[in-house]
Amino acid sequence: MRCFECGGEVLEKLGAVRMTRKDGSMIIFKGIPMTECRQCGEQYIPGHWVEKIGELMRKEESLTPEEVISIPIINLCQEVRT
Numbered sequence: 366m367r368c369f370e371c372g373g374e375v376l377e378k379l380g381a382v383r384m385t386r387k388d389g390s391m392i393i394f395k396g397i398p399m400t401e402c403r404q405c406g407e408q409y410i411p412g413h414w415v416e417k418i419g420e421l422m423r424k425e426e427s428l429t430p431e432e433v434i435s436i437p438i439i440n441l442c443q444e445v446r447t
Contacts, residue, residue: 373404394418
């Protein structure tokens with residue numbers, strides 16, 4: 366299979382998908398089978414996995430996380446002014 370964007374070689378891998386919850390926080394689904402272009406990094410997720418993630422996001426309140434991480438956030442507008 367070739368990349369639709371650049372024509373590069375596409376390899377199968379397990380990856381992660383980042384989604385935004387209704388409250389603006391982030392949720393990460395890992396262990397998702399996908400393909401990724403070696404040349405440009407474009408990722409392709411099979412449709413049935415996209416549907417599964419959509420189902421899970423619709424009932425996100427009932428999800429139990431495997432782990433919780435802290436993500437540093439830097440406001441660039443604030444950094445430029447100082």
